[in-house]
Amino acid sequence: MVGLSLGEKHFIQGGIDQNLRSDGRKRDAYRPISIETGVIPQANGSARIRIGATEVIASVKAELGRPNALQPDKGKVAIFVDCSPVAEPMFEGRGGEELSTELSVALQRCLLGGKSGAGAGIDLSSLIVAEGKICWDLYIDGLVISSDGNLLDALGAAIKAALSNTGIPRVQVAAGASGDEQPEVDISDEEFLQFDTSGVPVIVTLTKVGRHYIVDATSEEESQMSSAVSVSISRKGHICGLSKRGSAGLHPSVISDMISVARHISEQLINKLDSEISAAEADEDEM
């Protein structure tokens, strides 16, 4: 919870108007980003990301399951987010549930595409082991460890890093099972398949404070926002998902302006994340 006095509110708003925010950044600048992969050895893939004082962990666990009868050629992905009370006393007990749900739904919207599974950042058909019978269920868990604004972008980036860190065991399906029988499977301990994460979009949230909008807002700045637009954009520059938060209305022309700015920023962010992820992977290999 951010309790600000009138003077502080003016200070933040004035800084944004003058393109010099309280921590010295410009409106379109991110805080320093650092990524560490493989932080949870029990998971198939995991990553921790820090953006300024915001810190989140994402883990990917894969389990064998049955594909949905309506989509026999696609695997399943579920995203859950948990806000730890460690990050903010407000999240104690059931206090974090509302925000957790909001973040999970926004991430699902941004990364998983529609109900049909089309347009998902993760290629769901690559999760199929035996069509109609066996598929991989991916459980993506996000955990907020330290919260200083911009949680959605951080979670999106952490999931991207965790997915590129994920190895799915190669599975051999025993031939000969027919009809409705579940075929026998042999899960390899040594061979792992890597994901193609080049299609996983990044999320850029633009927070509108006063007449201007900023990226990577801290929690103090978020408390002053009138509305925020989160755009998920793939490397090709395609918009994969969009959500608007905050109660204030926005003029449609402002929204399209924001989207084009977000597209521009996402190019830099994707490059930054990719270099951080590959550096983190190299570090992990050295260990």
Added chain:
Amino acid sequence: MEFVNPEGLRLDGRRPMEMRQLRAQIGAVAKADGSAVFEMGNTKVIAAVYGPREVQNRSQQINDQALVRCEYSMANFSTGDRRRKPKGDRRSTEISLVIRQTMEECILTNLMPRSQIDIYVQVLQADGGTRSACINAATLALADAGIPMRDLVTSCSAGFLNSTPLLDLNYIEDSAGGPDVTVGILPKLDKVTLLQMDAKLPIDTFENVMQLAVEGCKAIANYIREVSDSFAREYQTAGVSTWLVVHKKGIRAHIQAPNPCLVIVGLSVVKSSLETCCIYRSCHLLSEFNSVNLLKS
């Protein structure tokens, strides 16, 4: 099942009286007043302390001492097979209670009447001994927050399998069904503050096992003291001095404040905001708070 092989080695290659590798890091959560990560082998927990601060729920306020609260939670990915559990199940409620009682015992609560201290522990990886790891992490986090304490409580567990006392059980040994003795001690005062055991054990064996756990606690206490001392040294040599940006109706001013300091605006103490901020860090007693400046708003 064989938990100690004929060569005297355990499943993970340890000797019966060997502890897993300890690792600790202070200051993991930027926004908390105090925080720490504590690892015992593959068990990894993070603890954050908020306070002493105003009591949030007035009806819980205690007039002659501080209110200590604790919440324990496990991450979905912390266990081997992924589980999604509802918050506040009986196990975590019990562990929260245990941690709270253990920490309350060592905090000098009478120095901070009408205030509240929140301890949150989050398990990132569970591989046996989470209870102990949580207590150790909470101790470090409380020290980081500069909360006055009688002593640094530490905790460790020991078990008895294949007629051998084993120190610091991991998950496989813990779920073997043998006794699991968790002990928490105040090492300097030489007092036991936490003792729990499940399953049964002959009394004379119990004494050995408990003695082993106490030895483990003492080893952890040495480690924790080392970590907190080296952290304090780093902190001092860094010569942290903080620029406070003070703002009043559009006028920006910089004040350099020594650390530790407390800035009071008007009559209310405001913390971690731009207008005023006070740094609780490295203040060991409330009386040590050095109110450098009284700024009238």
